[in-house]
Amino acid sequence: MGQLNEKIKVFYEKTKKGHNLEMACLVRQIFSKLIQTRQLTNPKLLSSALVPQSLVSASHKLYSNAPTPYEIVDPDSQKKIQKDIIDKVNSQIENKQEGRLFAVVHVAGKQFKITDGDVIVIEGYWPPTAGDRITLDKVLLAGGVDFTLIGQPVVQKGLVRVEATVIEKTLSHTKTHFKKKRRKQYMRINFYRIPQTFLRINSIQIVGEVNNPPEVRGLETAIF
Numbered sequence: 001m002g003q004l005n006e007k008i009k010v011f012y013e014k015t016k017k018g019h020n021l022e023m024a025c026l027v028r029q030i031f032s033k034l035i036q037t038r039q040l041t042n043p044k045l046l047s048s049a050l051v052p053q054s055l056v057s058a059s060h061k062l063y064s065n066a067p068t069p070y071e072i073v074d075p076d077s078q079k080k081i082q083k084d085i086i087d088k089v090n091s092q093i094e095n096k097q098e099g100r101l102f103a104v105v106h107v108a109g110k111q112f113k114i115t116d117g118d119v120i121v122i123e124g125y126w127p128p129t130a131g132d133r134i135t136l137d138k139v140l141l142a143g144g145v146d147f148t149l150i151g152q153p154v155v156q157k158g159l160v161r162v163e164a165t166v167i168e169k170t171l172s173h174t175k176t177h178f179k180k181k182r183r184k185q186y187m188r189i190n191f192y193r194i195p196q197t198f199l200r201i202n203s204i205q206i207v208g209e210v211n212n213p214p215e216v217r218g219l220e221t222a223i224f
Contacts, residue, residue, distance in 0.1 A: 086211045089147045093206050099145030101204040103162055106138035106154075114201045119167070122197040128166045133202075136162040142206065149210065159208035168198040 092098050102115040112120045128134055142149045142160045149155050171193040179188045208214075 089149075089210050092144070092146065093210070098147070098206065101142060101144050101206065103139050103143075103160060103204050104141040105136045105162055106140055107136060107199075111140065114162070114204070116201060116203055118201045120199050120201070122199060123172070123194050125195055126197045128197065130166050130169050132166045134164055134166070136164060142204070144206075149206075156208065156210070156213050158214060159206060159210065161203075161205045161207050163202045163205075164199050165202055166197060167200050170196050170198070172196050 100115060102113065104111055104113050107120070108122045108124060108126055110122070114120060137157075139155050139160045139162060140151050140153060142155055149159070172195075174191050174193055177188075177190040177192060180186065
């Protein structure tokens with residue numbers, strides 16, 4: 001402890017003179033020895049060694065053995081909160097107070113965030129032709145001003161209706177594919193264009209009721 005006290009005193013003298021590099025080296029040596037001798041968990045030794053009390057509190061926070069706080073959730077109250085939220089969303093939909101709706105749809109292997117009037121470009125082969133009116137069924141997410149409906153992975157079937165129109169089918173601008181191997185006299189250059197389909201979003205509507213899917217028809221009435 002005698003050598004430790006001497007080094008700490010030298011540390012305070014150096015800080016007064018402003019030698020930053022030597023101060024950093026001394027701090028590293030002092031606290032490595034303190035950690036090795038497990039003196040960081042004993043505030044009495046720290047105070048006797050002339051270490052500031054703020055370091056003591058910080059070390060106790062870092063190495064605290066206090067249990068992690070937790071909260072007991074009442075399932076009945078949780079269900080009541082969920083029901084209140086769903087009722088509010090359904091009332092907004094019924095009274096047409098949801099505002100401007102947006103949605104995330106899955107089309108041709110890609111996801112698009114859309115709203116009314118948007119035009120999206122679908123690259124690659126896609127069967128619909130110009131002028132076709134289609135409905136996008138794979139809705140991953142839909143929302144309004146005060147709520148968002150998140151699918152797992154898609155939202156409830158028949159809840160969100162997204163209508164769109166194919167306005168143009170064309171080819172992209174000419175792209176270049178260039179390959180070269182040095183010292184091998186190998187060079188290839190190809191030009192290609194990708195088919196593109198322009199799709200205009202006509203409307204996004206929530207036509208069903210949240211958390212109330214339509215009944216599944218039984219097998220006794222199904223026709224195979």
